[in-house]
Amino acid sequence: MYQYNESVKRRNLLTGLLTTVGTWAREAETTLRGRLLQGDLLNTPTGPVKLTGDEPTLGVIRDPRVIGLEMELVGEARGTDALEIGAIHKKALYAIKSGRRLFVTYWCDICSIRTYTPGQCWCCQEQTKLDLRERYD
Numbered sequence: 775m776y777q778y779n780e781s782v783k784r785r786n787l788l789t790g791l792l793t794t795v796g797t798w799a800r801e802a803e804t805t806l807r808g809r810l811l812q813g814d815l816l817n818t819p820t821g822p823v824k825l826t827g828d829e830p831t832l833g834v835i836r837d838p839r840v841i842g843l844e845m846e847l848v849g850e851a852r853g854t855d856a857l858e859i860g861a862i863h864k865k866a867l868y869a870i871k872s873g874r875r876l877f878v879t880y881w882c883d884i885c886s887i888r889t890y891t892p893g894q895c896w897c898c899q900e901q902t903k904l905d906l907r908e909r910y911d
């Protein structure tokens with residue numbers, strides 16, 4: 775009985791900590807707009823911001839078809855001039871076209887398969903096409 779209570783107490787403490795971290799993460803969320811530049815940079819009205827992110831996200835921001843587009847990026851500020859873009863599953867990357875916010879996706883015509891980072895289709899190995907669209911799936 776004593777051990778059971780201890781483990782419950784410990785679990786409650788851990789849950790409390792995780793909740794706190796979650797709150798911080800939400801408060802730290804930042805949305806930036808600007809033109810994507812070569813070299814993992816976003817040219818915002820207040821100056822260039824250095825971008826980081828996970829591998830699929832870096833694949834998108836290094837795609838020559840995406841560089842030069844007006845983008846909206848959601849992530850966490852890293853100091854005053856850097857942004858860590860949210861993980862690819864958080865849908866943190868948008869292209870702005872004619873005032874519309876579009877998801878950055880990639881499409882294989884042959885297999886009708888959608889992916890979210892550039893590269894070969896995992897099915898037929900053909901290069902996927904950039905497909906900016908209002909729906910994510």
Ligand SMILES: [Zn+2]
Binds near residue numbers: 885886887898
């Ligand atoms: Zn394919």
